[in-house]
Amino acid sequence: MRSAHTVEQVRAAEAALLAELPEGALMQRAAAGLAYAVIDLLGSAYGRRVRLLVGSGDNGGDALYAGALLARRGAAVDAVLLAERVHEAGLVAFRAAGGRLVCPTTRSGASSGTRREGRRPEVVVDGIVGIGGRPGLRPDAVEALAACAGVPVVAVDVPSGVDVDTGELDGPHVEAAVTVTFGTHKVAHLVDPASRACGAVHLVDIGLDLPEAPVEALQAADVARLIPRPDPDAHKYTRGVVGIRAGSAAYPGAGLLSVAGASTGLCGMVRYVGEVADRVREAHPEVVGEGRVQAWVVGSGGGERAGDALAAARQDGVPLVVDADALAHVDGPLGVPAILTPHAGELAAMTGADRAAIEAAPLEHARRAAERYDAVVLLKGRHTLVATPAGRVRVTTTGLPWLATAGAGDVLGGLIGALLAAGLTPYDAASVGSWLHGAAATLASGGGPLVAGDVARWVPHVVRDLIGAGSGGWENRPL
Template sequence: MRHAHTVEQVRAAEAELAGQPLMDRAVAGLAATCARLLRERRGRVYGSRVLVLAGSGDNGGDALFAGAALARRGAAVSAVLLSPEKAHRAALAALRATGGQVTTDQNVGLADFARADLILDGIVGIGGRSGLRPAAAPYATAPRTGLLVAVDLPSGVDADTGEVAGAALRADLTVTFGTHKPGLLIDPGAGHAGPVQLVPIGLRPPAAPVQALQHADLAALLPRPGAESDKYRRGVLGVRAGSERYPGAAQLVVAGALHGGAGAVRYLGRPGAEVVRRHPEVLLGDGRVQAWVVGPGSGEATVEALDATLAAEVPVLVDADGLTELARRGPGALAGRTAPTLLTPHTGEAARLLGGAATAERCAAARLRTARELADRYGATVLLKGSTTVVARPDGTARVNPTGTSWLATAGSGDVLAGLAGALLAAGLDPFDAASAAAYLHGLAGRLAAAGGNRLPFGSVHSTVGDRGEAPVTARQVAAALPAAWRNATAPQGGSQQDAAGLGD
C-alpha cells in the first residue's frame, strides 16, 4: 500500500525528529537519482549541464545542496534564485564552494533552462499553495530539452489535493521525501509529477488519509472460492440495468460481473432475452442476491428500479441513470438505508449530485475534494471515475487508483466497472474495498486489452497518455481481459515487477 500524508502530518512527523539529519538524507537520495538519470541520458555526470531553480526555504535548499553534490562529480551547475532574500544560506554557500554559478537574472535563468541536460525544480515545496507566483510562472511554459526533476513536489501543485490553480511545472520525475503526498497521486497534480520516487528519511507519520493499492494489496482483497463454495457462497449479483433503448448497458454490466468473479448474476430488466442470448449463465427474475447494481442504461425504468433496489437490505451500487434520479431526489433518498451504498459517478454526474454551482470541470479539477464531499453528503462510499479514480468514505478516508489507460475512455467501460464492483460487493467486500479493487482490476484489464495480450510490458501499470504499444479497445474487450488481469495481479512473480514500474517506493 502506498500511503500519502498531508502537509500538516508531514510537518508534525518532521518536528518529532528534530535534530536528526533529515535534509542530508533527502539530499543524498535526490543527488543519487539525478546522477543516475544523467548517466542514463548522457553516459556520465561529468560535463553535464545542470540548472537549479531555487526558491525559498528548505525546498530550495534541497535543490541547491543536490546541485553542489553533482558539481563535485564534475557537472557544470548553475542556479537561478527565485527568492534571493530567502535562499537557503548554507546550501547556497555549498554550491558556490564547488564552483557553481548563481544568478538572479531570470533572462539568464530561462536561457539556461532551455539548454540544461537536467533541471532541478526547487521553487516551491509542500508548504506552497497551488499555482506559481508571476516571477516563476515563465518556467512552466518555457521550452526545454533536458529532464526536469521535481524536488518533493512539482512547483505549482497543491500537495494535499493535487489541484493546480494556475501555472505549474511539469516534471519528468518527482523525488519525494519521507512519504507520498496526496497531490502526487491525484490529477491534475499527478499528471505534472510524472513517475514518483520515494526517498525514506525516517519519518513516522500517523495513519494516512489517502492510500493507493499495489498488486499485493489487490491480491489480498480478491475473493477466492474454497472447497465448499457454491454460486451462492461466491455471491449472486442482482442487476437492474439496460432498457429497450440501451440493451448494451445490461450486457456489459453482466459481462463485468461474470468475468469479475460473481458466482451468478440475476437479471431483472426488459432486454432479458438479449442478455441471456449473450450470457446463457444469467438467471432471470426475482430471487436471492447478495448485492445489487442499478442504473446503467435503465432509461424509462429507472424510477421503479431505484425504488426497488434501495428498499433491499443488501449492498447497492448506483450508477448512470440511477445517479441522475438520485440527484433529483437528493441525499435524503438514502437516509433510511441500513445496508451499504456505493455511488460511481463520473464528474458530470458528480456535479448533478452536488448541485448548486458545481460543474463537471470544477469536479475534475478538485477530485479529492469532490469525492469526499459527495461521500459525506450522501452517507455513502463514492467512486469518482476519471483520469484519476478516487474512492472516498464518509469519514474522509480515500484511495486513489494508479492503474489504467486513457483508452478506457470508451463507451460502456463504466458499465463493465459497475458489474465488476457489484460482483465484489456480492462476494462480501465492503464498499471501500470493493470499489478500490474494482478500479484497480479494471485499469489492469484496460491495459491488457490495449496491449493486445495477456501480459503487460514492464512499466505499463500506471496510466500514461499515448503509451506506445497500445491501441483502442472496446468495453467488451475490457470485460474479457478481466480474468487475465486477475491472474496478473495475483501471480506470485507478477506483483514485484508491476509495482516497480510506476510510483516508486
C-alpha cells in the first residue's frame, strides 16, 4: 500500500524520531537520499552543474547538505538564497565543500559574497519551501525559477507552492521532473491537480513510525490479496451473481460494454435486464436474464428510463453501482450499500457545485459527496479517487491518457459490480475495480490508442498475472 500522510502526522512522527537521534542525523539521512536521486537523474556527479534554490526552512537545509555531498563528488554546485536566514549549519557545510552562492541574471543586484550566475545548470533542486508552506510562491522564487526555465527540477519533499494536504493549487508553483520525499508519501503526491506537478516520486525511508494514513493508493500486491478467488467447492451461485440494468435502444453499446466489464470471470454469473437483451445474448451467450443477484449495476446508457431502473434495483435490497444517467436520480442516501461513479461534470450536476471547482479540489468534493449520499464515491479522473463516508480515500494511479475513450466508464461499472457481487466491500470493490481497469488499459494500449472493449478483454490477463505469480512484475510497471 502506498500511504499518504498529512503534514501534522509527519511532523509528529519526525518529532518522535528526532528525540531518539543525534542532532542533525535525520537531515543528513534526507540529504543523502536527495543527493543520490540527483545523481541518478544526471547519470553521474563529476563535472555536472547543479543549482540549489534555498528557502528558510528545513527543505532548504536538506538542499544545502545534498549540495555539499554533490560538490564533494565533483559536481559544480551553486545556490540561490531566497531568504535572509537559511539553515546555518547546512550553509557552512555547503560552502566548505566548495559550493558557491550566485544571483540569477534576471535579478537585480547581488548581496555581499554572492556571484553573478555562471553557466546554465543541468538540474535545479527546489528547496524553496517545505511541507508547511502555503500554496503559491513569492515573486523572488518565481523569478529564480524563470532564470532556469527548461531545466529539470528535483523537488525536495513536495514541489514548492502546492497545497500538501489537499493536492490543490493556488498560484505559481514548481513543476518537478522528480520529487524526492522522506518517510512517507504526502497527499499532494497522489491527488490531482498537485500530483501532476510532482513528476516521478522517489521515497526515501528515514525511519518514521507513522499512524494509519487517510489517503492510500493500492499496489499490485494489495490488489492480488483482495481479488476474490473461488473456493475448491465453489459453484456459479456461491461465486456471486451480478445484475446489469444498462443500455437502451438509443445507447445499446452502454449495455454491451457494462456486461463486458462484468463478464471478466470475477463472479459466477451475469444477469442482464434491459432493452438490448437480444444483442447482449448474441455478444455474451453466457449472460442470463432476470433473477436473484448479489449486486446491481445501474445507469449506463439508461436514458429516460434510468430512474425506473434504479428504483427497481433498489427494491432488491442488495448493493448497487450507480453510474451515468442513474446518478441524476440520486438525491440522498439510497438505503443500501452503494457505489456512485461520477466524473466531475456528473458530480457537479448532482451537487450543484461548479465543475471547475470540483476539478480544482477533487479530494474535498469526493469526500463531501460520500458523506452527503452515505455511499462510496468513485470520482473519475486522471487519478481516480474512491472516498468513503468516513473520509478514507484511495487513489488509483494505474491507467494512461488513452483510457479517456467512450465506453470506458461502462466497462468500469460492470467490473466493479462483479467484484461487489463476489463479496468485496463497496470500498474494496471500487478501488480494486478501478486499479484493474487502469492496468488492463495499460496492457491493451501498448502505448497507443485503444477502445473500451479492449479494456474488458485484458482484465483476465491482468488478474492471471497478479494471482498466478504474486504481483506478476506489476510493482515495476509504470502505473
